[in-house]
Amino acid sequence: MAITVEKPEADGLGEAVDALRDWQREGSAWQLHPGDLGWFWQFGAEATAAAVRIWRRDGRILAVGLLDGADLLRMTTAPDARRDEELARQVVEDVIAPERGVLPLGRVSVETPKDTLIRDLLPGHGWHIDEPWTPLSRALSEPVKAPDLRIEVAGPEQAAVRAAVQRAAFDGSKFSEERWHAMASSVPYADARCLVAYDDSDNAVAMVTVWSAGPGKPGLLEPMGVHRDHRGHGHGRAITVAAAAALQELGSSSALVYTPSSNVAAVTTYESGGFQALPEVRDLARDA
Numbered sequence: 174m175a176i177t178v179e180k181p182e183a184d185g186l187g188e189a190v191d192a193l194r195d196w197q198r199e200g201s202a203w204q205l206h207p208g209d210l211g212w213f214w215q216f217g218a219e220a221t222a223a224a225v226r227i228w229r230r231d232g233r234i235l236a237v238g239l240l241d242g243a244d245l246l247r248m249t250t251a252p253d254a255r256r257d258e259e260l261a262r263q264v265v266e267d268v269i270a271p272e273r274g275v276l277p278l279g280r281v282s283v284e285t286p287k288d289t290l291i292r293d294l295l296p297g298h299g300w301h302i303d304e305p306w307t308p309l310s311r312a313l314s315e316p317v318k319a320p321d322l323r324i325e326v327a328g329p330e331q332a333a334v335r336a337a338v339q340r341a342a343f344d345g346s347k348f349s350e351e352r353w354h355a356m357a358s359s360v361p362y363a364d365a366r367c368l369v370a371y372d373d374s375d376n377a378v379a380m381v382t383v384w385s386a387g388p389g390k391p392g393l394l395e396p397m398g399v400h401r402d403h404r405g406h407g408h409g410r411a412i413t414v415a416a417a418a419a420l421q422e423l424g425s426s427s428a429l430v431y432t433p434s435s436n437v438a439a440v441t442t443y444e445s446g447g448f449q450a451l452p453e454v455r456d457l458a459r460d461a
């Protein structure tokens with residue numbers, strides 16, 4: 174049976190999310206998480222569907238990709254399809270031929286787990302290694318001690334505060350209340366929580382969104398940030414620990430996060446929150 178690639182309709186996204194949930198497991202190489210789709214959902218279900226790519230054989234989903242911005246395809250495969258030669262050849266053909274519409278024209282990077290055959294094949298087509306990212310993980314087998322800061326779950330009533338802290342944490346962020354509601358309406362958000370931290374003067378100082386992939390599976394932090402006026406007081410560490418505690422409550426086996434290695438403040442903050450850096454991962458890039 175040939176492998177096909179498709180862009181799902183919005184009502185077909187649940188199937189891609191289910192596949193991604195199913196594929197998460199402890200000890201597996203860093204890979205696209207259902208929370209990444211949930212985070213992207215801030216742009217709406219239609220936009221998320223337009224950004225998702227699904228590869229199938231005989232109806233079964235073998236790989237899922239998310240075009241995360243104009244120039245990055247993040248993708249992963251079913252655990253038993255990592256070395257599937259037919260799949261790898263098809264994915265490579267799809268991403269190197271812009272006329273197929275799987276990837277846009279110009280400079281593009283592809284993120285795929287390090288044990289996929291796709292990673293071995295792409296460099297033969299002129300793709301090169303891109304900037305390093307650091308995945309970090311915190312095991313949740315031991316109870317996580319709650320941080321010494323007031324942390325609240327942010328629901329619809331706190332969407333404006335949650336969005337404002339994010340804009341204050343990330344330069345150029347346009348995250349809004351509307352985007353929060355779009356994100357919170359996503360399929361993966363059923364297993365997610367937004368947390369906001371408040372200091373002694375009741376300022377909202379930090380936020381995080383955590384995404385469970387179901388009990389016994391790694392959960393994801395995306396995004397995490399501290400208000401630029403309130404940095405350097407341990408709030409980054411506190412919200413990171415709170416994120417781990419929230420994922421533990423949701424049944425996750427570990428908490429995972431991913432950041433460019435150049436973001437030293439973030440890597441240090443996660444380590445300070447009990448996360449351990451895993452070997453760096455690098456995307457493969459094609460210049461324009």
Ligand SMILES: CC(C)(COP(=O)(O)OP(=O)(O)OC[C@H]1O[C@@H](n2cnc3c(N)ncnc32)[C@H](O)[C@@H]1OP(=O)(O)O)[C@@H](O)C(=O)NCCC(=O)NCCS
Nearest residue numbers: 342397398399404405406407408409410438439441442445
């Ligand atoms: C990264 C960030 C969350 C840190 O927040 P913070 O409240 O200042 O961090 P903390 O005060 O809790 O510091 C935690 C640790 O990181 C270290 N750290 C913080 N900023 C640092 C910097 N710019 N350079 C080096 N180390 C830094 C602290 O020294 C501390 O280390 P220690 O525990 O070993 O003493 C904040 O800078 C931020 O929001 N950045 C923009 C958003 C972002 O990059 N988010 C993460 C990626 S998703």
